[in-house]
Amino acid sequence: MSLTATDIRNLCLSALALGICALLPFGDNGYWLGLGVTIAMFTALATSWALFSGPTHYISLATAAFFGVGTYVTGLGIETLPFWALVILAGGIGAVLAALVGLATLRLSGVYFVIFTLGLAELVRQAITWVQNNSGQKGLYVLTDLDEAGIYWWLLGLTALVLLGGWMIGRSRLGFALRIIGDDETVAAHSGINTARAKVLLFMVPGAVAAMTGAILAPRYVYIEPSLAFAPILSFQVVIMALLGGASRLWGPLVGVIPFTFLLEAVSSNFPNQTTLVIGIAFLVIVYLLPKGFVGLLDAVLHRINKTGAV
Amino acid sequence: MASSVLSLRGVTKRFGGLVAVNAMDFDVAEREVVGLLGPNGSGKSTTLNLVSGALPLSSGSVSLWGSRISGLPAQTINRKGVSRTFQLVRLLASMNVRENVVAGAVFGHRRRWGRDAYDHAEMLLEKVGLGGKGDMALGQLTYIDTKRVELARCLASDPKVLLLDEWLAGLNPTELQIGITLIKSLRDEGRTIILVEHVMDAIRSLCDRCVVMAAGAKIAQGTPSEVLSDKEVIRAYLGDDDA
Numbered sequence: 001m002s003l004t005a006t007d008i009r010n011l012c013l014s015a016l017a018l019g020i021c022a023l024l025p026f027g028d029n030g031y032w033l034g035l036g037v038t039i040a041m042f043t044a045l046a047t048s049w050a051l052f053s054g055p056t057h058y059i060s061l062a063t064a065a066f067f068g069v070g071t072y073v074t075g076l077g078i079e080t081l082p083f084w085a086l087v088i089l090a091g092g093i094g095a096v097l098a099a100l101v102g103l104a105t106l107r108l109s110g111v112y113f114v115i116f117t118l119g120l121a122e123l124v125r126q127a128i129t130w131v132q133n134n135s136g137q138k139g140l141y142v143l144t145d146l147d148e149a150g151i152y153w154w155l156l157g158l159t160a161l162v163l164l165g166g167w168m169i170g171r172s173r174l175g176f177a178l179r180i181i182g183d184d185e186t187v188a189a190h191s192g193i194n195t196a197r198a199k200v201l202l203f204m205v206p207g208a209v210a211a212m213t214g215a216i217l218a219p220r221y222v223y224i225e226p227s228l229a230f231a232p233i234l235s236f237q238v239v240i241m242a243l244l245g246g247a248s249r250l251w252g253p254l255v256g257v258i259p260f261t262f263l264l265e266a267v268s269s270n271f272p273n274q275t276t277l278v279i280g281i282a283f284l285v286i287v288y289l290l291p292k293g294f295v296g297l298l299d300a301v302l303h304r305i306n307k308t309g310a311v
Numbered sequence: 312m313a314s315s316v317l318s319l320r321g322v323t324k325r326f327g328g329l330v331a332v333n334a335m336d337f338d339v340a341e342r343e344v345v346g347l348l349g350p351n352g353s354g355k356s357t358t359l360n361l362v363s364g365a366l367p368l369s370s371g372s373v374s375l376w377g378s379r380i381s382g383l384p385a386q387t388i389n390r391k392g393v394s395r396t397f398q399l400v401r402l403l404a405s406m407n408v409r410e411n412v413v414a415g416a417v418f419g420h421r422r423r424w425g426r427d428a429y430d431h432a433e434m435l436l437e438k439v440g441l442g443g444k445g446d447m448a449l450g451q452l453t454y455i456d457t458k459r460v461e462l463a464r465c466l467a468s469d470p471k472v473l474l475l476d477e478w479l480a481g482l483n484p485t486e487l488q489i490g491i492t493l494i495k496s497l498r499d500e501g502r503t504i505i506l507v508e509h510v511m512d513a514i515r516s517l518c519d520r521c522v523v524m525a526a527g528a529k530i531a532q533g534t535p536s537e538v539l540s541d542k543e544v545i546r547a548y549l550g551d552d553d554a
């Protein structure tokens with residue numbers, strides 16, 4: 001479909017917003033830049049997560065698995081390959097891994113999928129720990145000259161790619177197929193949609209993006225080990241942020257990422273041991289009060305305004 | 312018989328110990344409207360499910376234009392030109408009326424996309440009597456209109472074979488006449504139709520031939536007047552005591 005004037009305006013505005021975000025490292029190199037890295041990272045993760053889970057309603061807890069694999073790609077390859085090649089390689093490995101997981105699990109119903117994806121991160125982590133124990137190696141040093149600003153720009157670039165890709169998928173046959181599948185899988189199959197293939201294809205997107213995010217962030221950790229790279233909490237944070245914003249729109253997760261990052265930041269600097277508690281409470285709040293996230297709230301408010309306006 | 316579009320041979324479906332469809336054999340010729348009749352629970356919907364690929368067969372085979380389609384997934388069967396409606400209407404809740412119809416046009420037998428798909432959907436909405444309602448939400452529709460949306464979605468891929476599961480059920484007399492005229496027009500377009508139906512008026516005025524099922528098996532076939540006066544059919548509908 002061709003671009004309308006609104007499309008072009010939105011694209012220009014988004015490009016402008018990204019351009020402004022790219023200026024952040026020139027203004028601040030400490031606290032705010034660190035926050036910027038976190039926000040960019042979670043925006044890429046949560047937006048790509050919602051691309052798949054929004055329409056299909058499959059809750060994936062595999063983010064940590066793909067992310068961890070990505071950090072290890074950088075950790076193992078940094079001596080031999082240029083950084084950009086590692087990021088691309090991580091994306092490829094993440095996509096292939098996601099395809100395998102998808103083929104194995106997406107025929108299952110939702111509950112089994114959740115458990116499987118949660119187990120996956122643990123499985124990969126245990127496997128790497130086992131290899132490391134047997135080879136006598138504890139962790140990996142990632143030494144690069146990439147500084148915080150560099151990492152931020154890489155993540156911002158990835159976020160831009162995810163948003164652009166998500167926008168294009170939303171307009172594609174694949175995106176439309178996923179919406180139909182999300183509404184009624186039987187109707188989808190009876191309308192000629194290869195439902196398994198559509199789901200696997202789209203599940204590859206968050207897999208690739210999470211692995212690339214891990215690859216980009218590896219230099220920030222300097223020293224990586226399995227418990228850090230495959231921390232399961234990451235998967236939960238991504239789900240909560242995406243749902244808080246709302247997974248039904250492309251920009252929904254972003255609306256969840258920003259306030260949640262600030263909240264976590266405030267909590268972890270004042271009550272360092274209570275972050276898990278905050279995540280738990282946030283989860284309850286979303287489930288009970290904002291089941292469709294901020295996006296759903298906004299829709300409801302707009303709907304009410306329209307109604308009263310029409311009367 | 313002329314070239315048969317659809318042939319069922321020994322089609323059987325078991326659910327655990329229950330044989331819901333038992334060795335069904337019948338053919339449907341091109342442009343024929345075949346009524347599939349039978350009392351409640353006799354296996355009519357299950358038979359359609361086996362043809363459309365919604366359920367796998369326990370044994371037997373289904374062929375379309377002489378090539379086997381049983382065992383293929385529903386999406387492949389749909390792409391070969393078989394499209395269906397459901398006894399309990401199934402619509403896409405997050406989409407408006409028009410998008411529901413477009414959904415049928417994009418991936419099926421004949422594929423359209425973009426403007427083309429939307430124009431096609433608009434034309435079909437007009438045809439099923441929903442002209443001007445494309446922007447409506449599903450919640451605003453009456454029961455017959457939800458059935459119309461489903462039929463339009465089903466037609467959107469330009470299917471050669473239509474499977475309609477009690478599409479006329481629940482309509483009032485005026486709506487019924489409109490529905491019958493609509494289905495006639497589909498046959499006149501060259502489509503082949505299997506109709507699961509209880510409404511006698513509809514059966515008499517639409518069906519070239521009927522196949523009657525009872526307890527999973529075929530008990531009669533022939534023209535509507537033949538089967539409706541058949542002893543065994545009457546017994547199946549009214550119970551043993553009355554015959």
Ligand SMILES: Nc1ncnc2c1ncn2[C@@H]1O[C@H](COP(=O)(O)OP(=O)(O)OP(=O)(O)O)[C@@H](O)[C@H]1O
Binds near residue numbers: 329331350358398
């Ligand atoms: N998925 C299923 N699992 C188990 N049993 C089933 C299933 N689908 C249908 N049945 C059983 O198979 C038998 C035939 O059901 P079917 O829906 O095909 O009947 P029908 O002829 O369409 O009846 P109706 O006129 O009420 O729609 C019934 O006894 C039903 O309970």
Ligand SMILES: [Mg+2]
Binds near residue numbers: 355356357398476
């Ligand atoms: Mg039925």
